[in-house]
């Protein structure tokens with residue numbers, strides 16, 4: 099640590115200890131990100147994965163990239179988690195996969211066909227469901243009407259599909275005439291997931307499904323995600339409750355500054371000292 103003067107000032111050119119610590123952590127992160135990018139790019143081609151987002155560059159404002167080359171793969175039957183610090187680009191990645199943000203570089207493929215640049219409804223037709231983090235139900239519509247909106251591309255299959263989806267989320271049948279706006283946050287999340295499942299997706303994208311929920315409801319959401327997955331739906335979920343999410347997922351991606359930082363099985367990431375030190379420490383306490 100640098101010696102300090104009488105008034106606590108530092109000699110010119112000296113870096114305060116906290117800043118030194120911060121720059122060491124930043125340096126560690128940069129090294130990790132460089133190495134992770136190289137590893138992530140060695141994932142094989144589109145034909146090797148159900149879904150592949152490879153070296154994706156994307157952003158909201160012209161000239162400003164939020165994702166600086168992110169790579170993620172999803173195999174049939176997997177639950178894959180995306181975790182990382184606030185602002186790392188987790189939601190941006192999931193929105194880019196769902197076509198809500200244009201792909202500026204790299205590609206996103208589903209069953210070996212590029213889906214980059216396709217509109218969201220085309221992705222729904224191809225079997226991709228998406229549940230946004232907020233405003234994910236129509237509050238003035240009933241539960242049943244919300245689910246009808248989810249089946250708008252196949253209205254004739256509504257009754258049959260409703261039965262299946264309500265089998266996973268009994269609340270949807272029990273309170274089908276209740277306005278979605280009258281439900282609790284956790285219940286709304288069930289409606290939002292149910293709606294996304296009405297089109298019988300093979301891939302479900304969930305953006306922070308437990309955000310703002312009490313621990314009991316968070317746990318319920320995690321359990322429901324597992325149950326949905328057991329019906330054959332592959333899941334990519336962004337999560338702020340990183341530790342719990344890594345416990346239930348097959349694999350996880352830690353994003354940092356719009357890039358891959360760590361990838362591994364949920365169990366491996368939970369035990370990785372670097373992940374714990376750099377990413378799980380503060381995140382996991384939430």
Ligand SMILES: Nc1ncnc2c1ncn2[C@@H]1O[C@H](COP(=O)(O)OP(=O)(O)OP(=O)(O)O)[C@@H](O)[C@H]1O
Nearest residue numbers: 158159164182183184185186187188189190191338
């Ligand atoms: N609509 C938008 N327009 C411009 N910038 C945006 C927009 N949405 C997000 N951003 C910026 O993109 C960056 C990444 O945001 P993103 O929501 O993907 O982060 P995140 O990793 O999901 O973190 P958090 O958990 O805080 O949501 C942030 O700097 C954010 O300010």
